Amino acid sequence: MIRRRFAVRFAWQMAVTGVMLAVLAIIIVIWMLKKFEDIEISRNFAPMGISRLISEADIDSNGLIVNSVLLQRLKEDGGWLQSLDEKGNVLQSFNTPNDLPARYVPGQLIDYWLGNEPFPYRLGLWIQEKDKHLYTMLYGERSTKVDLMQRLIADGKIMDDQIQFSNSTIVQLDQMGSWVQVLDREGVEVASWRKPGNTPSSYTLQELAMRTHNQALDGLGMDTQYDPITGLTWAVQYPMDITKNQAARIPMLNSESGVMIFGIGAFLLSAFVLFILLSLWYANRFGSPVLYILNWIQRLGKGDYSEHVRANNERRNRKGDWKRGYRIFGEVMDSIDSLAIELRTAKDAEEQTQRNREEWIAGVTHDMKTPLSSIQGYAHMLEAEKYSWSEEEVRQFASTILEKTVYMNKLINDLTLTYRLRNGVIPVTFEELDICVLLSESVVLATSHLQYEGSQIRCITPSTSIMAAVYPPWFERVVDNIIANAIFHNSSGTGMIIELIEMPEKGWRIDFRDDGQGMDPQTIARLFDRYYRGTNTDSSIEGSGLGMVITKELVQAMGGRIAVSSQVGEGTVISTIYTGA
Structure with missing residues (x-):
């Protein structure tokens, strides 16, 4: 019975532990998938971000999209979003710049989207149905590098071999710790702004290609923009380790790997903590009763049989059953309890038997001593030479001695009979x-x-x-x-x-x-x-x-x-x- 109870208890607890680990694993996997989706959205808001914006957004009575969380992600991404009707009219705008039109001619919008006609932003077109309503979303973003180079070309003025910028442009360049060079058609420097002394004054085609493609060459990044009006090439360089924004974009591990490592580590750590807690729980649930039983047995070995009384008072509930922590060892503790009672009873019986034996020996000694005293007394009287007893007195003495010996013989026979009856040796x-x-x-x-x-x-x-x-x-x-x-x-x-x-x-x-x-x-x-x-x-x-x-x-x-x-x-x-x- 106790073996079956142990098997059921451990199987149930292992099953519960397995379920807890499975639930923990599912939660971590769901979290990892969510992070993967967030990473993908952060890298490329269109189309995943737009699709999620439409599918998860609330729709008001006018059919307009309401989703403040994803719109904040759109703002962080640096893009903008417009909702268009079937005629190209803008229904909603999110984080849009001022130079966007309020209506798009359908054919012209397609040219913008396909790149057949110049447009100041990179466009993405997304069409999705929700609640029997067809939503057309136009997504656009402008490159910070393109904006910076266009600003340098528009704001920069070449005077002799120096370049002058407005204060706002200088502030932006100082934040990056960058410097600027203007090159002619041959790649030779025409003018510069805050160029360090070790910076080359001319670049070959291969050097420009390698520097702009490999942003970490010599620890420097380079962005270039060709101005078709003047025929000059504007180049800005900046140290990669100083530009905080750039450094933040180059983590030691890519985002997916970091999420996987974090997820696996969280699962292993959670499993370890769970097993530690389970071990402590096992030690408390099963260790305490086992130690209690061992101490109880040691007390029994030392002759202390009173523990069962305290056990009944402290280890049992009001119904007389063992408390929850000790219930699994109920048979063992009941057996020890019964053994303690039997040992106590045996000890009491042994003590009582010893007292009865002493009383019995005292009684038998008294009853044997009394006739022996009479026999001894009459024998001394018959032996005494100074007395001369008559024949009648001698006969009386002999009769008394005979009576006492008969009694002693009967006592001895009865003792023998009780012994033989007790041991069953009378055929x-x-x-x-x-x-x-x-x-x-x-x-x-x-x-x-x-x-x-x-x-x-x-x-x-x-x-x-x-x-x-x-x-x-x-x-x-x-x-x-x-x-x-x-x-x-x-x-x-x-x-x-x-x-x-x-x-x-x-x-x-x-x-x-x-x-x-x-x-x-x-x-x-x-x-x-x-x-x-x-x-x-x-x-x-x-x-x-x-x-x-x-x-x-x-x-x-x-x-x-x-x-x-x-x-x-x-x-x-x-x-x-x-x-x-």
């Missing part, structure tokens, strides 16, 4: 007899004793025979012992009714009911203890103090059991019950 043969006849004969034999005179003893048997297998000497000894116990320990004239009853379900029983003084619960509890009631041999030599012990052993040896019911002042009922089992 006897049971006989199938009529219990009615056997009981009547045993009562007559027991009551023939002279000391029973004055006692009212009556035997009642059923009219029909009750056949059972018994050993007659033992049966007679049981009847004799119970009658003697009732007569000797009650006042003179005590009456007793002995009744044989056939039980309706199975078996039979004999009730020995007296009207004596009765017994208290303590006496009943110890009635069958060895030598619990020591008799004074001066007053009676009939009892050895083992009568009821022998009675119980004989009844059990014949397959029965004995029960006692008594109250002080109301008499006692001792029943011997035989079920035949």
